[in-house]
Amino acid sequence: MRVLMRVAAGVLILLLIAAVGFFALAWKGEIEPVAAVDRAQFDQELIEQGARLAAVGNCIACHTVPGQPAFAGGLALPTPFGTIYSTNITPDPETGIGKWSEEAFQRAMREGVDREGNHLYPAFPYDHYTRVTDEDNRALYAFLMTRQPVNSTAPENELPFPYNMRMILAGWKLLFFEEGAYHPDTAQSEEWNRGAYLAEGLGHCGACHSPRNRFGAIDPERHFGGGEAEGWQAYAINTESPAPIPWDQESLAFYLRQGWHEHHGVSRGPMAEVTGNLGLLPDSDIAAIATYVASVMGEPDAERQARAEALLAEVSQSQSPALVDAAPAAAAQPGSAQGDGAAIYAGACAGCHDGSRPQPFGGLPFSLSTAVNAPNPQNIVNVVLYGLPPADGEATSVMPAFGGVLNDEQVADLLAYMRERFSDAPAWENLVELVARTRSGEHKVAIRPSDGIERGPENVGASGGAED
Ligand code: HEC
Ligand code: HEC
Ligand code: HEC
Structure with missing residues (x-):
């Protein structure tokens, strides 16, 4: 909600710019519907190329509700502005993109405009897809138009005024959207x-x-900055x-x-x-x-490199069981929060995370974990509360969920202890509150099957799985 308040101030500006943008960008025209597209017109090789490209674009993840037909849309995407639903991109003529010509599809990918000429919300990442070549878009089109048509209409977006007006997107595009193909850097390989x-x-x-900034646009100054x-x-x-x-x-x-x-x-x-x-x-x-x-x-500096080497040496040493057992006991001071955290750690976590089981079936030693060393503890809270569910088709979870056995204070104590023990970074603040908000669903978390396990190298063997 606080985000909404902050954003509200900017909306007026956006509306003004939208008025200008309306004329500057001109209203996008409709592209004529086409009659049913003949599947036989697409070359098999082109379709297969499209399948690989669709995988890179992760189209299926946003355009599929888990358990429902692929690409039929309807997945709710929560944004700071409200909930946006992905659309049906199967070739169904009534509810999907069955009447879209290749030209209409190319325009959607490049400009974020639908066949009828409406601006699309950038929850559809066309600010990135605009860099895709016409050739690759042709393959994507061939792939999508040869999928199973599904008759299904996505729910209406839940966006408050004025975000529900697609017109303001003209202003957004004017400010934040740079259309155009990828330009190779000739100095690079x-x-x-x-x-x-x-x-x-x-x-x-x-x-x-x-x-992202408060308008939901990516800040080019902080490229890949988290x-x-x-x-x-x-x-x-x-x-x-x-x-x-x-x-x-x-x-x-x-x-x-x-x-x-x-x-x-x-x-x-x-x-x-x-x-x-x-x-x-x-x-x-x-x-x-x-x-x-x-x-x-970039290359790490000498100090970071030396620290990494020291950490790896430490981890390989501590894989001797005697040391693992001794460490939590020494840190535990019964009665203190740290002591409680240490006791929970020793009882619930150390067995899998002491580095004695090979990954991906064993857990990572935490001194190596980005989750434990990151500035924001959200991911570790998610993992502890909800565990790591198995990859599709696997019976056992990667890591069990602890949400049912640990209360908010216990999780917070545990994480504070882990931060102290396994990281040099400053302590996390307001842990209890964060755990509570995550558990209550106020902070929504998408839980997905874990990847990696099903594709662990053969020699690790499924029998080493996290069955206990
Ligand atoms: C991060 C989520 C996300 C990903 C990834 C994504 N989309 Fe979408 N897409 C959306 C949303 C949300 C909309 C609806 C936007 C709107 O209503 O303005 C949409 C709309 C579209 C539309 C317009 C459909 C219509 O009927 O107006 C097309 C075409 C489309 N996506 C194709 C693709 C393709 C192809 C890929 C993969 C290369 C892809 N999308 C990946 C979220 C996504
Ligand atoms: C049954 C074995 C098992 C137990 C018990 C277990 N984990 Fe895990 N955990 C795993 C596996 C396997 C992974 C996946 C490999 C990985 O990323 O570390 C994992 C991953 C994690 C990660 C992600 C680490 C990273 O950065 O990749 C965190 C954080 C984590 N576990 C915390 C805990 C905590 C805290 C406890 C105790 C409350 C715990 N785990 C208990 C097996 C276990
Ligand atoms: C849909 C959102 C999304 C997209 C798209 C995405 N990532 Fe990620 N990525 C994440 C999240 C969330 C994490 C943290 C996951 C975790 O805790 O394991 C992550 C973690 C990572 C990590 C591990 C970082 C670390 O220090 O542990 C790497 C590397 C990474 N992503 C690279 C990429 C690359 C390269 C791409 C593009 C090909 C990409 N990601 C696309 C969401 C995304």
């Missing part, structure tokens, strides 16, 4: 440019990983990355491909879907994205 094209365009990494997505923190993936072990091209490529990394843990929440989808891409594209993101992160 071909691989780097391929990665940048995918990450900044279809992959829309910045839609979650870059902070953002929010569906109740999760999307950590900074630039030079401000809070990861204790600096990411590099290799670890990024492994994580994006497998959904986990031994020094970084499993990808969770909305990121689980991203890494799950990237599984369709050829290794060369994954490597390209990793090359680009690693260059945005």
Whole structure:
């Protein structure tokens, strides 16, 4: 609500600019509907190319309600302005995009305008998709038009006045939207440019990983500086990355491909879907994205590198069971909050997180965890309350939920203890309140099946799963 108040002030300005934008951008015309599109017109190779591109764009995640037909829309996307529902993008002529010509589809991706000429909300990340080439859009179109048509209409958006007026989007676009294809940086390698094209365009990494201003637009000054997505923190993936072990091209490529990394843990929440989808891409594209993101992160300085090496040495040493058992006992002082946290940790967490079980079935030693070292504790609160549900088709969870066995104070004590013990960063504030707001649903969190587990390397073996 506070966000809404802050935003309200800006709305007047937006409305004014919208009036100007209305004339400047001109009202977008309707593009003529087409008769039923003949599926046979699309080349099989083009459709398959479209399938891979749709995976990079994560279209299915936003355009599908879990358990409902794919691409039929209707998923609620909470934004600071209200709830926006994704639309049906199956080729159903009445309720989907069955009457859209390729031209209409290309325009939606490039300009964020629907077939009839209405401006679309940037919850549809066309501020990124605008960089997609015509050729790739053609493949996406071929893929979507050959999906199963589904007759289904999304619920009306729940947006208060004036956000319910699509006209103000003309003003928003004038201020914040830069239309246009990706321009290669000729000083960089071909691989780097391929990665940048995918990450900044279809992959829309910045839609979650870059902070937004009060108009919901991405702040170009803080590219990849950390953002929010569906109740999760999307950590900074630039030079401000809070990861204790600096990411590099290799670890990024492994994580994006497998959904986990031994020094970084499993990808969770909305990121689980991203890494799950990237599984369709050829290794060369994954490597390209990793090359680009690693260059945005930059090389760690000598101090950070030395600290990382010390941490890794410490972790491999503490995997001797005697040391693991001794540590929590020494830290525990019964009666104090720290002591309570230490006792809960020793009883509930240490068994899986002492590093003695290989990942992804064992838990990450917490001194390596971005979640424990991040400025904002939201993700660790989410994981402790809700656990990590199994990947689709797997029976057992990755990590059990503790929301039912620990009350708000206990979770807060536990997290305060973990922060103190496993990180040099300052203590988190207002933990009890944050846990309570998350538990009550006031802070909405999307819980998704965890990726990575189903694609753990063969030699780890499913029998090492987190069945206890
Ligand atoms: C982050 C969520 C999100 C992702 C990812 C996403 N969309 Fe959407 N999309 C939306 C929302 C929300 C709307 C409705 C916007 C509105 O009502 O103004 C939408 C609308 C559209 C529309 C306009 C449909 C119509 O009937 O007006 C098309 C076409 C579309 N999306 C295609 C795609 C494709 C193709 C991809 C993948 C490359 C994709 N979307 C990925 C959220 C998303
Ligand atoms: C739909 C939102 C969303 C999109 C799109 C997205 N991410 Fe993420 N990402 C997240 C969230 C949320 C997390 C934190 C997840 C967690 O705690 O495991 C995350 C975590 C990560 C991490 C781990 C950071 C760390 O230090 O632990 C990396 C690396 C990453 N994302 C890279 C990418 C790249 C590269 C892309 C684009 C190809 C991308 N992400 C697209 C939401 C997103
Ligand atoms: C049954 C084994 C098990 C238990 C018990 C368990 N976890 Fe986990 N946990 C895992 C696995 C497996 C993962 C996924 C690998 C990873 O990311 O660390 C995980 C991941 C996590 C993560 C994400 C770490 C990261 O940055 O990647 C956090 C935070 C976490 N657990 C906290 C806890 C806390 C706190 C407790 C005790 C209340 C606990 N876990 C108990 C198995 C367990």
